[in-house]
């Protein structure tokens with residue numbers, strides 16, 4: 001849904017009852033920020049081709065495609081590379097690099113995948129697994145196709161019925177899933 | 187004269203001073219050190235999806251480590267909202283590890299009215315009468331009855347939703363209907379009521395509209411209010427007080443103007459105006475008015491007063507009491523409890539409610555029943571766990587993807603907030619270091635004392651008892667207190683009191699040492715109580731402004 005689409009809001013409000021819909025029509029008069037008022041992600045340099053290829057393969061193993069696209073199609077490798085260059089601290093960067101080394105060795109060993117990615121019950125690349133999840137569910141595909149994304153619900157129902165087939169929302173009240181801004185979050 | 191009244195600061199309290207004084211017929215010059223904000227168009231991250239933001243809402247962490255060392259203590263600081271917080275490198279103050287204070291603030295039109303959490307509770311008779319009666323602090327010069335009509339006046343204008351719960355220690359107000367609790371919260375509420383006497387869990391009272399007021403539309407449940415609200419659905423200076431003040435034709439706003447000090451005339455015992463610095467050109471000048479309202483936030487106003495030095499005495503004109511800068515308080519916050527609430531898996535909230543629940547203070551209400559004085563309450567909420575729960579676990583592949591497709595179990599969080607006592611050694615002074623504008627930096631020293639530490643332990647153990655009584659599993663609690671300032675409720679450094687020998691302000695928020703100076707932000711607070719304070723700052727501001735207007739009309743000011 002386009003965030004500036006007032007008609008969507010009014011349509012949403014119509015579900016909540018005519019009184020609400022009328023109130024919401026009044027919103028059309030309020031000024032809003034333009035869509036491009038926030039900068040894009042900083043440009044980044046992709047990993048060397050072999051490492052990039054391994055990362056692509058790994059993220060798709062963590063979140064594969066089924067009736068919705070997987071992590072590779074959702075652009076997760078580029079997200080991880082961007083975070084690696086612009087967001088992580090030294091320790092995290094080293095940890096990611098070491099994990100990717102282990103993953104590449106497992107891929108090269110010819111052993112069965114995904115078994116070779118485990119040491120007993122422990123997944124060998126926990127940081128990359130975490131980053132894949134963060135990257136996927138905050139991507140357009142993950143947030144709005146795999147899960148549901150309603151940026152302006154227009155109404156509140158404290159305890160609505162959910163069916164077994166209903167997909168979870170991708171956002172909470174903070175509008176982001178979590179903040180990783182504090183050290184130690186990865 | 188540049189105006190009848192100069193108001194310093196355009197945040198929660200300053201917006202109220204400007205509105206009340208202009209509506210009473212006086213011209214107001216509102217001075218704001220930060221940039222202009224155009225409501226709506228400057229809410230640049232409103233309704234953005236994670237993938238529309240540079241770091242997807244995870245924040246520019248390398249920049250924070252460099253320039254937002256203090257502000258990044260705020261859980262949830264991110265690329266969705268960091269433009270509302272100061273750059274710490276450019277806005278330094280002194281503090282030290284053994285008495286650390288985190289000063290979380292934003293310099294722009296509207297101040298922290300844009301970013302506040304909107305929880306709005308009245309103080310009660312109990313709160314006003316306890317202070318100074320148990321060996322902690324001094325007596326308030328006013329009581330609940332003095333403030334009651336002003337609370338109503340404020341609530342009707344800003345719009346507060348909640349229930350009339352009939353709790354004497356948390357007086358009811360003028361409420362719109364609440365958003366309402368979800369089924370897990372109802373479950374916890376009933377379990378607590380069944381197990382503990384006199385411990386109601388209520389809807390949080392919150393300054394968010396559930397019905398329109400004028401052209402302010404009711405909440406559309408997008409969730410992250412902190413990004414700004416183009417429909418004006420929560421109270422901010424931008425949505426509420428500044429438009430009202432502008433409508434009188436008597437408001438003039440100057441942004442990018444740093445107020446440095448007040449100009450005090452020893453002979454008349456009055457202040458004649460303010461010394462200001464252009465934030466960009468750093469040019470200095472003086473502006474004159476009959477009356478000055480200080481609303482630059484607790485520490486901002488205190489800094490201005492400390493820096494208003496009489497040539498003769500070499501000391502601040504406002505500090506005969508030696509109370510100026512002392513008795514800094516911040517709420518006891520940090521202790522929490524979380525639990526999984528079993529059941530209700532066929533239910534889920536639709537829409538993002540911008541508030542939660544509240545468990546009002548239940549300690550020491552009728553006599554002392556705890557090993558500490560005063561008390562605390564909890565804010566909280568329940569929600570279905572999100573996909574983020576997938577980040578722990580070892581599973582990958584379709585099993586993981588399918589597991590995260592459905593909402594997770596209900597999780598309940600409660601976080602405590604308690605009263606902090608005023609101590610003379612929790613103190614701000616002027617340091618000999620200066621900032622980029624040539625102003626002496628603040629030096630802030632704060633530490634918790636025994637009463638707060640005992641309270642923190644109790645907050646965690648009572649949280650556990652309640653969550654367990656509610657059948658919660660995986661109960662986790664914490665009793666750690668971080669540095670002062672994390673509640674972002676700093677207050678008390680120019681306290682009110684009848685006696686000029688022990689207080690800076692009188693019962694009308696006038697400086698004892700210069701009656702045409704009013705301080706109506708958190709600096710004025712004699713005691714902190716346990717409730718979120720901003721509603722009280724607003725009521726005190728409206729009351730003081732009405733008093734000032736009367737005095738000006740009578741010619742006594």
Ligand SMILES: Cc1cc2nc3c(=O)[nH]c(=O)nc-3n(C[C@H](O)[C@H](O)[C@H](O)COP(=O)(O)OP(=O)(O)OC[C@H]3O[C@@H](n4cnc5c(N)ncnc54)[C@H](O)[C@@H]3O)c2cc1C
Nearest residue numbers: 195197198199219297298303304305445483486707718720
């Ligand atoms: C994330 C967050 C959540 C919060 N939640 C709640 C809540 O739920 N309930 C509650 O009651 N409170 C809450 N608060 C606290 C609330 O925001 C403050 O209590 C309130 O904003 C204080 O109002 P004020 O007018 O004193 O200061 P502010 O709103 O901070 O405004 C002060 C203004 O003065 C300006 N200024 C400062 N110095 C100068 C100077 N020298 N010259 C000129 N201008 C100056 C500043 O730029 C600013 O605009 C929260 C705060 C934050 C940040």
